[in-house]
Amino acid sequence: MAKHMQPLKALREIAFDYGVGEHPDLATMARELSRAILQHKTSLQHDLASLRTRGKGFERWLVAQRSKPAISVLVMAWPANYATPIHDHAGLWGLELALHGALEVESWDRDPHGNILRQVGRDWLGPGDASWFDADDRYAHRCRNLSRHETALTLHVYGGDLAQYLTYEEAGSTGQWLARPQLSTITGQLYA
Numbered sequence: 001m002a003k004h005m006q007p008l009k010a011l012r013e014i015a016f017d018y019g020v021g022e023h024p025d026l027a028t029m030a031r032e033l034s035r036a037i038l039q040h041k042t043s044l045q046h047d048l049a050s051l052r053t054r055g056k057g058f059e060r061w062l063v064a065q066r067s068k069p070a071i072s073v074l075v076m077a078w079p080a081n082y083a084t085p086i087h088d089h090a091g092l093w094g095l096e097l098a099l100h101g102a103l104e105v106e107s108w109d110r111d112p113h114g115n116i117l118r119q120v121g122r123d124w125l126g127p128g129d130a131s132w133f134d135a136d137d138r139y140a141h142r143c144r145n146l147s148r149h150e151t152a153l154t155l156h157v158y159g160g161d162l163a164q165y166l167t168y169e170e171a172g173s174t175g176q177w178l179a180r181p182q183l184s185t186i187t188g189q190l191y192a
């Protein structure tokens with residue numbers, strides 16, 4: 001997948017332009033990304049078509065990374081029905097946006113004392129819709145591809161390299177939660 005993808009380059013440039021400062025304006029970044037995704041809809045679908053038919057499971061593709069100010073841009077492929085565990089983002093700010101298909105995003109709030117989580121919201125993202133979170137140790141979410149048949153594609157922007165994070169799982173009915181460290185894996189690079 002070595003060819004350069006013009007629409008992805010436009011998305012990367014928007015993410016880099018707005019991804020500055022400790023608390024970037026994620027609402028504006030989302031609006032600009034959404035506008036670009038609708039504008040480049042046909043060529044994005046064409047460029048990313050192979051990611052929807054690989055049949056290799058959940059995959060994370062790196063689009064671009066910058067160290068100062070720190071930012072990473074990824075595309076993820078979600079098999080039909082695929083759901084993540086509840087997970088955090090190592091305190092980084094982040095934005096995710098549906099490129100193809102639809103995603104459900106459950107937002108959770110983690111009480112840092114005792115690792116107790118409670119669900120605080122649920123959103124549905126169709127193509128061009130975004131969900132974002134500020135740099136915060138408390139925010140966690142669980143995402144699911146709503147389609148039973150089709151692979152969904154999403155764009156992700158984080159305020160750094162999300163190499164490690166925690167997943168959360170309720171321990172029986174005790175009201176306690178177990179946090180497990182995880183390492184992110186990158187399938188490959190998409191050249192933007």
Ligand SMILES: [Fe+2]
Binds near residue numbers: 141
């Ligand atoms: Fe996430």
